[in-house]
Amino acid sequence: MLGLMQQHPLLISSLLVHAERHHGAQEIVSRRVEGDIHRTSYRELAARSRRLAKALAVLGVGMSDRVATLAWNGYRHMELYYAVSGSGAVLHTLNPRLHPDQVVYIADHAEDKVLCFDLTFLPLVEAVASRLKTVKHFVAMTDRAHMPASKIAGLLCYDELVDAQDDRYDWPQFDENQASSLCYTSGTTGNPKGVLYSHRSSVLHAYGAALPDALNCSSRDVILPVVPMFHVNAWSLPYVGCMTGAKLVFPGAGLDGKSLYELFESEKVTVSAGVPTVWQGLLAYVDGAGLTFSTMKRTVIGGSACPPAMTRAFQDKYGVHVLHAWGMTEMSPLGTVCSFRTKHLALPPEERLALQAKQGQAIFGVDMKIVGADGKELPWDGKASGELLVRGPWIVEQYFKGEGGDPLQDGWFPTGDVATIDPDGYMQITDRAKDVIKSGGEWIGSIDLENVAMAHPAVAMAACIAAKHPKWDERPLLVVMKKPGAELTREALLAFFDGKVAKWWIPDDVVFVDAIPLGATGKMQKNKLREQFKDHVLPTA
Ligand code: ADP
Numbered sequence: 001m002l003g004l005m006q007q008h009p010l011l012i013s014s015l016l017v018h019a020e021r022h023h024g025a026q027e028i029v030s031r032r033v034e035g036d037i038h039r040t041s042y043r044e045l046a047a048r049s050r051r052l053a054k055a056l057a058v059l060g061v062g063m064s065d066r067v068a069t070l071a072w073n074g075y076r077h078m079e080l081y082y083a084v085s086g087s088g089a090v091l092h093t094l095n096p097r098l099h100p101d102q103v104v105y106i107a108d109h110a111e112d113k114v115l116c117f118d119l120t121f122l123p124l125v126e127a128v129a130s131r132l133k134t135v136k137h138f139v140a141m142t143d144r145a146h147m148p149a150s151k152i153a154g155l156l157c158y159d160e161l162v163d164a165q166d167d168r169y170d171w172p173q174f175d176e177n178q179a180s181s182l183c184y185t186s187g188t189t190g191n192p193k194g195v196l197y198s199h200r201s202s203v204l205h206a207y208g209a210a211l212p213d214a215l216n217c218s219s220r221d222v223i224l225p226v227v228p229m230f231h232v233n234a235w236s237l238p239y240v241g242c243m244t245g246a247k248l249v250f251p252g253a254g255l256d257g258k259s260l261y262e263l264f265e266s267e268k269v270t271v272s273a274g275v276p277t278v279w280q281g282l283l284a285y286v287d288g289a290g291l292t293f294s295t296m297k298r299t300v301i302g303g304s305a306c307p308p309a310m311t312r313a314f315q316d317k318y319g320v321h322v323l324h325a326w327g328m329t330e331m332s333p334l335g336t337v338c339s340f341r342t343k344h345l346a347l348p349p350e351e352r353l354a355l356q357a358k359q360g361q362a363i364f365g366v367d368m369k370i371v372g373a374d375g376k377e378l379p380w381d382g383k384a385s386g387e388l389l390v391r392g393p394w395i396v397e398q399y400f401k402g403e404g405g406d407p408l409q410d411g412w413f414p415t416g417d418v419a420t421i422d423p424d425g426y427m428q429i430t431d432r433a434k435d436v437i438k439s440g441g442e443w444i445g446s447i448d449l450e451n452v453a454m455a456h457p458a459v460a461m462a463a464c465i466a467a468k469h470p471k472w473d474e475r476p477l478l479v480v481m482k483k484p485g486a487e488l489t490r491e492a493l494l495a496f497f498d499g500k501v502a503k504w505w506i507p508d509d510v511v512f513v514d515a516i517p518l519g520a521t522g523k524m525q526k527n528k529l530r531e532q533f534k535d536h537v538l539p540t541a
Contacts (some may be wrong), residue, residue: 008255009199010200012082015082015203016049016171017171017294019042020046020047022245025042027041027245027248031251031252042245050167050169050171061087061114062089063178066089067091067115068110068114069115070115073228089197089350091180093230110194113136114135115139126162131151131224143157177198177200181319183233193271195329203239205334211364215235221246223240233332235333246271256529257283260278261291268294273302273325274301275302277518277523279299299323301325301373304523305359306356307454308451311353324338324360325338326429328415331396336362336363358427359426360427361425364389373386385420387414389409417431437465440473444476448464449464449497452497453478457486459483459493461516464507465479466530468534468536469508469538475540476506476507478493480493480510480511480513482512490510490512494510511533
C-alpha cells in the first residue's frame with residue numbers, strides 16, 4: 001500500500017519561492033567587486049532570479065545546458081545559483097584559482113554554453129576565451145557603468161540582461177533527479193572529474209546541513225560564507241539561506257583578515273564557515289589589532305583538518321564556538337560535523353578540545369564505515385584505522401560522463417581518507433591515504449603531527465610529509481612556516497613533541513620554508529612539497 005501524501009519534487013526553485021513568501025524582507029548584503037556594499041532582500045533576489053532565468057532562455061540556454069561562473073560570493077552569483085538551476089539548466093561553478101589550462105580543460109569537458117564572470121576575472125577570461133570550444137556567450141557580472149573595455153567580442157552586461165526582462169516567470173516543474181549543478185574535483189592526481197548534483201540531492205543536503213547538530217542555522221542567524229561559492233556550492237549555505245530565512249552576508253573578494261572582520265562586525269554576523277588557512281589570516285589580524293568579536297557565535301571549519309590550536313584560539317580567546325566538519329566534493333560536501341553530546345558538556349576543557357580534533361558524527365543521510373586492507377569492516381573503537389567509505393542520497397554515484405569508471409565498491413564510495421571511528425560514532429581523519437607516512441610497515445598519520453606543530457606559538461603553518469629513509473622506507477619530515485618575526489630552532493620544535501605523540505612518531509627532521517604552497521581551495525599541496533623535498537637527506541638516514 002502506498003502512502004497517500006502529495007508528490008512535490010524537491011527543486012532548488014522551491015527554496016527560493018519559500019524564501020520570497022516567508023522571509024521576503026530578510027537582507028542579503030554583499031561586498032561588491034565594484035567597491036561598495038550592496039543590500040538586497042530575498043524578495044528582490046527572487047524577482048531578479050526570475051528575470052535572469054528569462055534572460056538565459058533568450059541566450060538559448062535550455063534544459064540541462066551548462067552555465068559556468070567565475071565569481072566571488074555575492075548576490076549576482078546567488079541569482080545565478082537560483083536562475084540557472086531553477087530554470088532546469090546546470091550551474092557549473094569554475095574555480096578561478098585554477099591554472100588557465102585547467103579552466104579550459106574543465107569548461108570544455110563540461111561543454112559550458114555561457115560563462116558569467118566577476119570583473120576581477122576579466123584577465124583570466126580574456127586569456128582563455130579563444131580556446132573555449134563551446135562557450136557562446138560571455139557575461140560580465142556588473143552594470144553598464146562598470147563595463148570594462150575588453151577584447152572579448154560581444155561581451156554582455158549582466159545587469160542589462162536582467163533589466164531587459166520582467167519578472168513574470170513560473171519556475172518549471174520537473175523530475176527532482178534532474179541535474180542542478182556541477183563541480184569538479186581539484187584533481188591533484190589525474191584530470192579533474194565532474195560531480196553532477198541533482199535537485200533532490202542538493203535540497204536533501206541543505207536539510208541535513210541546517211540541522212542543529214550540523215551547521216545549526218535558523219532565521220535568527222546572520223551567515224557569512226567565507227567558503228567560496230565556487231568551492232562545492234559554498235557548503236550549501238546559499239541553499240540553507242533560503243531554506244531557513246537567515247540573513248546572508250557575502251564577502252566578495254575581501255577575504256583578508258581586516259575586510260572579513262569589518263563585515264563580521266558591521267553586519268552582526270553570527271555564523272561563518274571556511275577552511276583553516278582563511279581563519280589563520282583572520283585570527284592574525286584580530287590578535288594583532290587587539291580586537292574581539294561582538295556577535296560571532298560559531299564558525300564551521302573544514303576542508304582540511306582544523307588544528308586544536310585554532311579551535312582553542314577561537315573558543316578561549318574570542319568565545320566563538322568551532323564546529324569541525326568533514327566532507328568532500330563528491331559528498332555535496334557535508335559528511336560529518338563535530339558537535340557535542342550532553343555527556344561532553346561536563347568534560348574538562350582539555351578533553352573537549354581533544355574531542356573537537358575529530359571530524360565528528362555523521363549527519364543523517366550519510367552512512368560511513370572503515371575497512372582494512374582486506375576490505376573487511378573495522379571496529380568502531382577509536383583505535384583501528386582504515387579507509388573511510390560512505391554512502392547516501394547526496395553522495396556521488398558516478399562522475400560526469402562516466403570519467404574514471406565506476407567509483408563505487410559494493411555501493412560504497414571510497415573517500416581516499418584514512419580514519420578511526422570511536423564507539424560514539426565520532427570519526428577522526430588520520431590522513432589522506434596518499435599522504436600517510438609508511439614507517440617500517442607501520443602507518444604514521446601526518447595530521448596528528450601537524451596539529452602538535454601548530455600548537456607551538458612560533459609556528460604559522462606546518463605540513464608533515466614522508467621522506468625517504470634507507471631502513472624504515474619513509475620517515476616524517478616536518479615542513480614549517482614560522483610566524484613573522486618568530487624565533488624557532490629545529491631542536492626546540494622537535495623537543496616540543498616529547499610526550500605529545502609516541503616516540504617513534506616524532507619527525508626525523510624539520511625544514512623551515514618561507515611559504516607552504518596552497519591549492520585552489522586553500523589546502524596545503526603536499527604533492528608539491530614531496531616533489532620539492534624528494535632528495536632531502538634525513539639526519540637519521
Ligand atoms: P579536493 O581537495 O580533492 O578537491 P575536496 O575539496 O572535495 O577535494 O576535499 C575533500 C578532502 O579534503 C577530503 O577527502 C579530506 O581528505 C579533506 N578534508 C576535508 N575536510 C577535512 C577535515 N575536517 N579534516 C581533514 N581533512 C579534511
